[in-house]
Amino acid sequence: MNIVTPLTNAESYETLAEAGADEFYCGYVPGEWLKKYSSLLPFNRREYLLGNHNITNLSSMKILGRKVEYYGIPVKITMNSHYYLARQYDEVVEYIRRLMDIGFNTFILADLSFVLYLREQGVDCQIHISGEVETYNRETVQFVNQAKVSRIVFPRKINLGNIRSVIEGSGIADMEYEAFFLNAFCLYSGAFCNGTHCDEMSPVCEIPMVPGRFEDNGRFKRAESYLHKMTGIQNKLHSREAEQSKPASAGHEVGNWGCGMCRIKELESIGVTHLKVVGRGGALENLAEDIRIAKSALQMNTEQPERQEAEIRQELGYRCSYLCYYPSGLPHEDNETRPVSVTSK
Numbered sequence: 001m002n003i004v005t006p007l008t009n010a011e012s013y014e015t016l017a018e019a020g021a022d023e024f025y026c027g028y029v030p031g032e033w034l035k036k037y038s039s040l041l042p043f044n045r046r047e048y049l050l051g052n053h054n055i056t057n058l059s060s061m062k063i064l065g066r067k068v069e070y071y072g073i074p075v076k077i078t079m080n081s082h083y084y085l086a087r088q089y090d091e092v093v094e095y096i097r098r099l100m101d102i103g104f105n106t107f108i109l110a111d112l113s114f115v116l117y118l119r120e121q122g123v124d125c126q127i128h129i130s131g132e133v134e135t136y137n138r139e140t141v142q143f144v145n146q147a148k149v150s151r152i153v154f155p156r157k158i159n160l161g162n163i164r165s166v167i168e169g170s171g172i173a174d175m176e177y178e179a180f181f182l183n184a185f186c187l188y189s190g191a192f193c194n195g196t197h198c199d200e201m202s203p204v205c206e207i208p209m210v211p212g213r214f215e216d217n218g219r220f221k222r223a224e225s226y227l228h229k230m231t232g233i234q235n236k237l238h239s240r241e242a243e244q245s246k247p248a249s250a251g252h253e254v255g256n257w258g259c260g261m262c263r264i265k266e267l268e269s270i271g272v273t274h275l276k277v278v279g280r281g282g283a284l285e286n287l288a289e290d291i292r293i294a295k296s297a298l299q300m301n302t303e304q305p306e307r308q309e310a311e312i313r314q315e316l317g318y319r320c321s322y323l324c325y326y327p328s329g330l331p332h333e334d335n336e337t338r339p340v341s342v343t344s345k
Contacts, residue, residue: 001268003294004178005287006280007075008053010064017073019288020295024075025108027054027280028061030095039196041088045080045110045132046197046280053281058098065103076106080132082191083111093121100125108153110191112144119147131155131180131276134191136162138169151176153276156258157189160266160326167271176273182290184278185258185323252286254293254318260325261294261318262309264301267326293318 002022007013016024033043046053055061068075077099084092092114096107100123109115110130118127128151129135129144135152144152152175154163167177186205188195195204255261258278267275277294279287293316300312313320 001264001272001298002274003181003277003291003298004274005277005291007064008280009055010060010067012284013064013067013071013073015284015288016291017071019291021073021277021291023274024073025078026064026075028077028079028095028099029054029056031056033091033095037088041085042081042197043092044078045082046078058102061099061104062102068103074106075104076108076126076128077104078108078130080108080110080130080190082132084114089114089117093118093123096123096125106150115144115147115149126150128153128176128178131178132190134158134189135166138166138171141166141170141172141175145170145172145175149175151178151274153178154180154272155190156180156184156186156325160263160270163267163272164270177271178274178276179260179267179272180258180278180325181260181267181275182255182277182279182294183257183282185325252283252289254290255320256323258323258325259320261297261313262320262324263326264297264309265305268301 003020004023004025005016005021007016007024007026013024027044027046029043029046037043044054055064064075077096079092096118099107106126106128108128108130109118110132112129112133115127115129118125127147127149129140129149131153132155133140134155135141136155136158141152152166154166154177158179163177163179167175188205193204197203260267260275275294275298277287277290279290296316297309297312300307300315301309
């Protein structure tokens with residue numbers, strides 16, 4: 001399995017490559033797009049200009065392209081917008097062609113209609129289906145395979161049993177599959193999130209939240225203790241982050257924003273080929289440390305397959321954050337669904 005990690009600017013390339021990144025993804029927001037459409041019609045659903053979330057000019061992309069040529073670690077361009085307006089399609093195609101001209105050939109897309117349009121226009125690029133599409137069944141994989149898609153990125157909230165059924169049921173031997181592994185845990189579902197992610201306002205996922213279950217009689221009851229625990233931890237982390245005056249790297253713990261480290265063996269055995277370490281806009285040193293730990297865990301798992309993940313975790317010196325992407329012992333492990341909702345306080 002390979003480690004996929006974000007790249008927020010061209011200057012970070014070498015540091016993260018040395019930390020062990022096998023592949024990068026990069027947010028690109030053209031300045032002229034923002035001037036024309038603002039953040040309300042997003043280019044990639046992360047319309048941040050501050051805090052090193054995106055690259056906003058072709059000059060920096062050209063510099064990055066030269067680094068890819070020299071070091072050989074590829075960069076794919078994320079375009080996670082749920083949809084583009086029909087009148088924007090040709091503009092987006094033109095941006096893709098410009099990026100292809102300077103050496104970028106892989107794009108993460110969430111608008112399936114645009115994926116088909118791109119192929120109709122004869123654009124011969126590599127396409128990865130974004131986690132914002134939320135691929136939960138084999139039919140989705142089989143459908144997008146008609147457009148010669150090379151990778152499926154699974155959503156944040158999916159269980160291992162569901163991943164297995166998608167991979168085994170699709171029947172497509174050469175498809176790659178990418179799963180979230182570290183950071184960016186969110187209780188909301190990306191495909192159904194209509195929140196705005198930009199500099200002007202906080203995203204809805206930073207509003208304190210409480211989970212609960214609605215039964216048929218409409219009464220509000222407590223949801224599973226696990227979900228309560230996760231929302232509690234996430235709310236405390238947001239509070240601590242908001243109040244903290246120390247540098248961003250202070251007090252960093254690997255996986256404290258979401259972790260799938262203890263499920264390496266299962267992820268590999270069911271056919272996941274790439275692990276996503278998230279962290280756009282975060283401190284560079286924190287992301288580099290996350291990559292080093294993830295890479296070491298993968299290496300130890302390969303070289304010493306008999307060792308348990310708990311032993312590996314102890315040796316590498318990181319603790320369980322309880323914001324687990326693939327928790328064990330819960331009903332959803334066997335694909336059982338339950339009526340759980342998450343609401344803002």
